[in-house]
Amino acid sequence: MELKFEKLTKKYGSKVVLKQISQRFDAKSQITSIIGDSGAGKSTLLNILFGIDQKYEGRYLINGREAHAYSDQEWDYLRSRKIQMVYQDFKLLENFTVAENLTFSNRDYADSYSKRAAPLIQLLGLTDIVQTKVRDISGGQKQRVAIARALLNKPEVLLMDEPTGNLDANNTAELMHYLEKIKTSGISIYIITHDERILPFSDNILRLQHGQLITERQVSNPSAPSSATRSAARMRNSHTPWATLGNYIRLDLFNNWKALVLTSIPLMLILSVFILILSGYKQASVDSFTDVFKGLGENxxxxxxxxxxxxxxxxxxxxxxxxxxxxxxxxxxxxxxxxxxxxxxxxxxxxxxSGNLILDPDRNELQEALQKQDLPEEFKKFRSYSTAPEKIQLTFQSMFLSPENTKYYNPRRLEVVGGRYPEKNNEILVPDFYHKYLSLTGNQTSLVKLHVKDSHNQFQKKQYRISGVYRTDYQNSLAPGVRIGSERAFGLYTKYQDLTDLAxxxxxxxxxxxxxxxxxxxxxxxxxxxxxxxxxxxxxxxxxxxxxxxxxxxxxxxxxxxxxxxxxxxxxxxxxSRYALTHGEFAVTYRQLVLSLVAGIAIVAALLTLIFVFLNKQSIAQRRKELGILFSLGYQKKDVKKIIALEIFNQFVAIYAGAMVVTFVLKRFVLDRTAYGRYFDNLYTLSNQLIIIGVLLITIAISTLWGVSAVKKKKLIDSLK
Structure with a gap:
């Protein structure tokens, strides 16, 4: 692979670092050292060769093609397969193991990864530390891991930035012996250094002085231009499979779980409070308002x-x-x-x-109640038992309409789960918990004797046939729904009675x-x-x-x-009508209720986003360094965006799950033991869950846009310099 400068000049303001340099970098199977004093511009030269600094004058040609002409995708491919760099500070993924660092540096998915990785691990003496996290190994070991990572995809050019800066004489000699073995594979190795200990191992020596490259030693160049031309013809985009991205996200979240928990707890608590407020407000206002219309048929x-x-x-x-x-x-x-x-x-x-009678067709008034303490043991296992009234009152209620018309208007929203509506004078429709009570106490479930008071104020027991059973949510709540004067009771429904006395x-x-x-x-x-x-x-x-x-x-x-x-x-x-709820005069009230709900949702979404941004401000800076490393390995900018988006999504999924656990515990052990528990009966309904998920999706979208904006290409490149 031929890299070539033609009259290339680099300035920082008025300071000229590289001046009119014309130089070929095509020393195949050779080690070329570029030496010079600190600040001479050696790292700048390396960054230009690697394509992360493209602000210069003159020309930089890669296989005869101007470097500026390469697209971002082509540069991603070059960095992933053709040109690799070993940084002075290694730029390794510190929270990942040595094996994982090598796995995520693999960019050649057509060739066997293990066949390429195993010889490098053995050659560079990494066998004993392959499952060790990078943060726990020495500087010399990190240097070898960085070299193994750089060589994994069989690049044609290896760039090394001060590789011996932190090594003693023995480790320096050991590193250079490794490089001498490696160069025999046909790779071109370029080392920038001010350490003259490596010069005896160098085939070529260039000195960078006063902005100029001066050749101090050079051997013959065995590389052929035709090979470089063929390499250019094989240029293609660098593609990262979803499986690789998913594996990286999984391991990254696992490695950083403590930090994620700390940043997620405040969001989890805020979301829990929102879920409870949403459920209570929605049930007390919007749901109560719309319940009136739900009793009407759609037509x-x-x-x-x-x-x-x-x-x-x-x-x-x-x-x-x-x-x-x-x-x-x-x-x-x-x-x-x-x-x-x-x-x-x-x-x-x-x-x-309109209206219900509290008398049966024979003008008898019910005189029945269940004592909480007398309920069977099975009832005491239900969460509703703790908040149930001491006396569960029962009352007669006549059906609002005849059975054939109840499907059109059912204001009590009675759902018959067994049997049918009452049609005869001695028939009643009972709640499911009362039917279960009769069964558990050894009573008949088809015939029942009830205490009543007749029209002459005489008390007696009268037999009724249970025609059907209607559903209640008795396992969660035993709060009566029928108001009788100042009391509330459960209805035993008698047949429809026409209240009209036309005469x-x-x-x-x-x-x-x-x-x-x-x-x-x-x-x-x-x-x-x-x-x-x-x-x-x-x-x-x-x-x-x-x-x-x-x-x-x-x-x-x-x-x-x-x-x-x-x-x-x-x-x-x-x-x-159902139609009037959204199009008639009720629509104004309905819209006001919904708008107030939407306003609350928007406030919570904004609050969650602000807190997320605040808590993740430092972590995103750290993430930018990690993502910059992936970028240097040839991952595309869109791959980096996918990683950010999916990690934020996964974090919010965990926040949602945690918030649901918190609300469940609060409802089960606190709210259900108070009189306010009934306001949270719809907590887990589909509509409530969809609203909560909607809030999270809005928050995720905004947070993702913020996260993505924090890792622009320039910032990724700056993290590598």
């Missing part, structure tokens, strides 16, 4: 004669009107049902009265009572004139006596156009 629109749009309610308040009607109707009528049914894509219209609603008594109530002030009296103007108009406004209307679309895709049509028919009524 259903719900309107109610007593629920107005925000804008319309505001107008009524401004006018001083105190009314829960739209001024035309109290409840929906047969005509209203017919008008909605005629809207395109409407499959069904269901009217209902009573249409009676003159109701008319007189409503007339008195609705004429509280002049503004209200004028507003409801069409309703209470006459008894006949009042009866008409009562309609079918049901305030709630479910409008079922053929498909969920039909909901938007049905919503528009319903808005034209009933412009003042609030519409509830």
């Amino acid at each position: 259903v629109v719900y309107i109610d004669t007593e629920k107005f749009t925000v804008d319309y309610q505001k107008k009524l308040n401004q006018r001083g009107v105190q009314s829960s009607t739209d001024g035309h109707r109290i409840y929906f009528s047969k005509d209203d049902v017919q008008a909605v049914s005629q809207v395109n894509s409407v499959a069904k219209v269901v009217l209902f009265s 009573m609603l249409r009676s003159r008594k109701s008319y007189n009572e409503d007339k008195e109530f609705m004429t509280e002030n002049e503004a209200t009296k004028k507003y409801v004139a069409n309703i209470i103007g006459s008894y006949a108009s009042y009866r008409k406004s009562v309609g079918l006596g049901k305030p709630g209307m479910l409008i079922v679309a053929n498909r969920k895709e039909d909901v938007p156009k049905i919503s528009k049509a319903v808005r034209r028919l009933f412009p003042y009524y609030q519409q509830q």
Whole structure:
């Protein structure tokens, strides 16, 4: 391989270090020593030959081609396969073993690594230290490791920077004997030094003095230009397999695990706090808000004669009107049902009265409760036991709608896991924990006798058939969900009971009572004139006596156009649907809740990134030195970026795993023992985990950009000088 300077000049400011040098470096199978005083420019000359200093005047030719014409990828190939350097301070990977240093210096993946490494290990006397970390071996041993690394890929040129600077006479002679053996393989060895002890071993001697190279000794050059030309023709990019990068990352993370733990703990704790706050806030606000809509089928629109749009309610308040009607109707009528049914894509219209009875169909009120202390031993193993109330109250609750319509609107979001909804007077739907309680206490699980109070206030036991079982999260929480006055209870659901007493609603008594109530002030009296103007108009406004209307679309895709049509028919009524959550008037509130959540996420992501950058500031400087070494071995800049990105990714995966362990421990042993535990029941839901992972991905992306920006090519090169 022919390296050649043509009138090459190097300056540092106004100081000329190399002046108009014209010199060929093609001494094949020879040792060439370049001597000179300290500061003469010897290291600068070597850096130019190695391609890490390209700011000079004149020409530097490699196999007849201008060095500046080589691309970064071609220089990576040259440094990995053709030109190698042994630095004065060795530039070894200190935290890796000797064997690993050699493994990661391998750039010839087509040729057998072991066949090339084994002879070098034996030749340079490294057998006994091959599994020792570089930081634990002597300077002389490091010198030999650096030489073995440089020779592994069979380069044509070996550059050595002051190789004997820290060696005594014996070690110097030993090193030079190694080099004499090595040069016989056809390699060109160039040594810069001010140590004249190596001169007897040198075939050629050049002295760098006053910016000029002066030949003091030279033997004949056996190399042939044609070989150099063929070498140039074989130039190709230096490619690093993913397996090699992955192996390096694995070992590097393992070698630096203590430092990684120290920098990860603060991030882990911050992420843990964020996860808990996210879960609590999301469940108390966003999830609670959206739960109302989750009870509706995807193809259903719900309107109610007593629920107005925000804008319309505001107008009524401004006018001083105190009314829960739209001024035309109290409840929906047969005509209203017919008008909605005629809207395109409407499959069904269901009217209902909102509300639940706490009586069974025979007007009995449940008088049952379970004492916490009487629960079977199996219940005491559940995490819910510690926070369960001392008395677990049970209550009757009538089904909101008939079984065939519950699929359209299920406000309690009852999920039947066995059996069916109750259809007969003596049938009940029970929670799964109560069904399990009956089983564990030796009671029947199909028939149960319950204490009730009848309509005459008489207490008795009545037998009920369990028609089905609905799911609760009783293993994690035994917090009742039904509010009865000031207490909370678990519902035993009875069959659907139509609460409408149409005869009573249409009676003159109701008319007189409503007339008195609705004429509280002049503004209200004028507003409801069409309703209470006459008894006949009042009866008409009562309609079918049901305030709630479910409008079922053929498909969920039909909901938007049905919503528009319903808005034209009933412009003042609030519409509830899955579609309205993101497109109707609820969308504003929903967006505000989501935006506040997003703002919190952004703050946490920024905080995690800032802390990561702060804690890794020193380590990235150290990493730059290691990555500079890889760069000098022919690894491409994109390989270095991959290493940084993947190491940051792996660190954050560990942070995520650690944070999940911390939150699990806090929830299991602290929060679940308090009344606030229920706010964290959704901690491990998919939606929460996706948000957390999203925060981490944002943090990883920003941290990676920062990490990559810290290892630009110039900084990598500077770390080698």
